[in-house]
Amino acid sequence: MRDEAEIRGHRRTYIGAMPGRVIQAMKTAKSKSPVYILDEIDKVGMDFRGDPTSALLEVLDPEQNNAFSDHYLEIPYDLSQVIFIATANQMEPIPAPLRDRMEIIEIGGYTEDEKLSIARGFLIPKQLEFHGLQVEQLTITDAAILKVVQEYTREAGVRNLEREIANLCRKVARKVATGFDQPVVLDVRADVPVALPVEPSANGVIAPIPTAQGETFVIDAEHVPTYLGPERYTYGMVEELDEIGVATGVAWTPTGGDILSVEVLPVRGKGTLHLTGQLGEVMKESAYAAVSYAKSRADQLGIDPNYFEEHAIHIHVPEGAVPKDGPSAGITLTTALISAMTGKPVRRDVAMTGEVTLRGKVLGIGGLKEKTLAAHRAGIKTFILPQKNVKDISDLPEKVRRDLQLIPVSSMDEVLKIALS
Secondary structure, three states, rough: OOOHHHOOOOOOOOOOOOOOOOHHHHHHOOOOOOEEEOOHHHOOOOOOOOOHHHHHHHHHOOOHHHHOOOOOOOOOOOOOEEEEEOOOOOOOOHHHHHOOOOOOOOOOOOOHHHHHHHHHHHHHHHHHHOOOOHHHHEEOOOOHHHHHHHHHOOOOOOHHHHHHHHHHHHHHHHHHHHHOOOOOOEOOOOOOEEEEEEEOOOOOEEOOOOOOOOOOOEEEEHHHHHHHHHOOOOOOOOOOEEEEEEEEEEEEEEEEEEEEEEEEEEOOOOEEEEOOOOOOOHHHHHHHHHHHHHHHHHHHHHOOOOOHHHEEEEEEEOOOOHHHHHHHHOOHHHHHHHHHOOOOEEEEEEEEEEEOOOOOOEEOOOOOHHHHHHHHOOOOOOOEEEEHHHHHHHHEEEEHHHHHHEEEOEEEHHHHHHEEE
């Protein structure tokens, strides 16, 4: 929408003039207090015809929309009893004055359990009906659905999950329609090749395969690659051994959370710091802060004062092709660095998140729900989080709170006592 007249209407001096969409929709609803859905409000633009967001300022402001001015009506109209609900994919394109008139509710992506429930209650019945299958003809187990979610889709919603379920249903529907469980073979013995479901008999004569009407197909986790091919995505799993210089962190992504390993390798050199793995500016600053903190605590940690002058530090965060940024890997970087310097291995069953300061204070982070879910999925047993994020623990799923040992910390000293074995 780029024309301001879509909101305020046209003046009646124009041929074909009409009220704005707000008044038109209220006329259609035959109510003075309807609920309006303003979908994709971040896509509103402006051009020579005006800026619709300027008109929306008056529409959405409860202090002045009781006298909304529509150019067609030319009289104040009361919108104070209307409920407006706007949706957006991104906050940045929405002008700040317009955001100020809204109460913003951020909705995160679905968890794996929620996707499983949506698939079981809605997506699978919908696709079975669409592909002409009866409920008793196809059974998809929960393990198969989770495998599809984890290894064949990577998204916040369920659109791709529905496509993959439709793919499963199509292939089963073909088997049901042809009445056999093997590919169609061409009978080339005839003058004209004919496609028939056939199989060679014991005496070499090719005969049609009996139909399998009424057969029930069960798709379990091990059957999914047969239908959908090799897995397309992988997710992080816990390390096999406690290692020196390797700490497990967690990351937030738009499609959920994932764990990441931070590797630190000191080598003989001139005290330089090398950072690899497509780290953003904020994450690089966290690495510098980690090195400065380690230098300041060298005596307490039992590190030779000349260590940094005689060694170059290389910090790498796999996967190298994926950009990474943010301050929440601060304590992970610091733990891996101190582990490499002291020779103490980091516990493989411990994951952590938190920003670190030069004084070793641990500051709060965002995306705790997605990060704990990723750690739980990866087989982590102990999760270290900032003390300031204790208020967010109540938002975590009960399964995560039950299976993970959540330990709030406020300083690096507490982190090292837990993480270093």
